[in-house]
Amino acid sequence: MTKVGIAGIGFMGWIHWLAYQELPDVEVVAIATPEAERRAGDWSGIQGNFGPPGTQVDLSGVRTYENLEAMLADADLEVDCIDICLPPAMHCEAIQAAAKAGKHVFCEKPLALNLRDCDTAVATCNEHNRQLMVGQVLPYFTEFQYARELIASGEYGNLLGGSFKRVISDPQWLTKFYDPDVIGGPLFDLHVHDAHFIRLLFGMPTGVYSCGRLRGEVVDYCNSIFRFEDSNLAVTCTCGVINQQGRPFTHGFEIHLDQATIQFDFQAFADAPESMPLKVLTKDGKVLRPELGDGDPVFAFKREIKEVTQAIAENRPSAILNGALARDGIQICQMQSEAVKSGQFVSANDVAGD
Numbered sequence: 001m002t003k004v005g006i007a008g009i010g011f012m013g014w015i016h017w018l019a020y021q022e023l024p025d026v027e028v029v030a031i032a033t034p035e036a037e038r039r040a041g042d043w044s045g046i047q048g049n050f051g052p053p054g055t056q057v058d059l060s061g062v063r064t065y066e067n068l069e070a071m072l073a074d075a076d077l078e079v080d081c082i083d084i085c086l087p088p089a090m091h092c093e094a095i096q097a098a099a100k101a102g103k104h105v106f107c108e109k110p111l112a113l114n115l116r117d118c119d120t121a122v123a124t125c126n127e128h129n130r131q132l133m134v135g136q137v138l139p140y141f142t143e144f145q146y147a148r149e150l151i152a153s154g155e156y157g158n159l160l161g162g163s164f165k166r167v168i169s170d171p172q173w174l175t176k177f178y179d180p181d182v183i184g185g186p187l188f189d190l191h192v193h194d195a196h197f198i199r200l201l202f203g204m205p206t207g208v209y210s211c212g213r214l215r216g217e218v219v220d221y222c223n224s225i226f227r228f229e230d231s232n233l234a235v236t237c238t239c240g241v242i243n244q245q246g247r248p249f250t251h252g253f254e255i256h257l258d259q260a261t262i263q264f265d266f267q268a269f270a271d272a273p274e275s276m277p278l279k280v281l282t283k284d285g286k287v288l289r290p291e292l293g294d295g296d297p298v299f300a301f302k303r304e305i306k307e308v309t310q311a312i313a314e315n316r317p318s319a320i321l322n323g324a325l326a327r328d329g330i331q332i333c334q335m336q337s338e339a340v341k342s343g344q345f346v347s348a349n350d351v352a353g354d
C-alpha cells in the first residue's frame, strides 16, 4: 500500500483526493493545508473550472497539519510520497523539503516558474534517490492519450509535425495570474501543457520563433514555430488569453504523420461546450471516427495518478511524468517568452538555468 500526504487542499488537492479514493493500493494518510475548516473535513468552499464542487469529506484516519513542514516533521507519520498541490511559486522549496525528508514527490504543474528552480528540484530528488513526478496531465486526456498511443504504434508512419492550440479568456478569479513570481501568466500556467506534450512527441526543440503580445511582464498571447534537429519536423502552437468571456476555454490539435492526420478540437463556449471529436484522416481517403468515450478531465487525473502510484510502488521513473521532461517544458516556455520579448529566434542554448 502506497501512503500519500497531500500538501495544499484547494482545487487540485480536491481533484487528486477524488482520484486516490478510486485507486486500489494507495491511501491518503495525511493532508497539510492552512484552512482550518478543510482540516476539519469541510471542503465545500473549494471551486474549480471542472469536476464536481467540493463537499464534506471523511478525514477519519487522515492526519492533518497546517503546513508541509509540520507534516514532514512528524516522526510518527509513515508516508511514501508527498503530493504537492500548492501554488507554483512554492513548488521548488516544497519538492526539496520532501525529497530531503526521504519522500517521493508528485508535484502539480508547473514544476517551477523558472529553469533554475526546475534544475534545483530535479537535482535534489536525484541526489536523494527519490522519484519526482510532475502533474503534466495532458497526455492522459482522452484524445491526447489516443493520439499518443496511435503515434507510438507506428501504424501511420513517422511524425511530420503538427499544430496545437490552447486559448482561454481572462481567468478573473486568479488575481495573480499575470504575476511572473506567483503564477507566471499564460505560458507557464497554461501553455506548459502543450510545451510538455510537444516535448514528449517530438523531442526537445532546438529553438523557437514566437510573436505575440505582452501583458505587464509576461506573454499574454503568442504564436510559436518550433525548430528541431530534424529540420523536416514542422510544429506550431497558439496559446494564451483572448479577452472574451464568451469562450472561456478551447484546445485542440492537428498532428501530421506520413500516412494520416489526427484532428481534434474542443470549445467551451459560455453557454455550452462543443467538440469536434477526434478523427483520423488517412492517406487512402478514409475518415476514421474512433469511439473514445467520455472526455471528462477528471478521468485524465485518475489515469495520471494511477501512473504516479504505480511508479512509486515499482520505484521506477515515469516515462511521461518524470521531472526532467517537465523541466524541459519550462525551458520551452522560457524560450518562447524570450522570443516574444526580443523579437528574435531563441535557441535552447540561449536559455540557461543560471
Ligand SMILES: NC(=O)c1ccc[n+]([C@@H]2O[C@H](COP(=O)([O-])OP(=O)(O)OC[C@H]3O[C@@H](n4cnc5c(N)ncnc54)[C@H](O)[C@@H]3O)[C@@H](O)[C@H]2O)c1
Pocket: 007, 008, 009, 010, 011, 012, 013, 033, 034, 035, 067, 085, 086, 087, 088, 108, 109, 110, 135, 137, 189
Ligand atoms: N493540471 C491542471 O489541469 C491544473 C489545474 C488547476 C491548477 N493546477 C495547478 O495546481 C496547483 C494548485 O492550484 P489550485 O488551483 O489547486 O490552487 P488553490 O488556490 O485552489 O489551492 C492551493 C492550496 O495551497 C494553499 N496555500 C496557498 N498559499 C499557501 C501557503 N503560503 N502555505 C501553505 N499553503 C498555501 C491554499 O490554502 C490552498 O489550500 C498550481 O500549481 C496550479 O498550476 C493544475
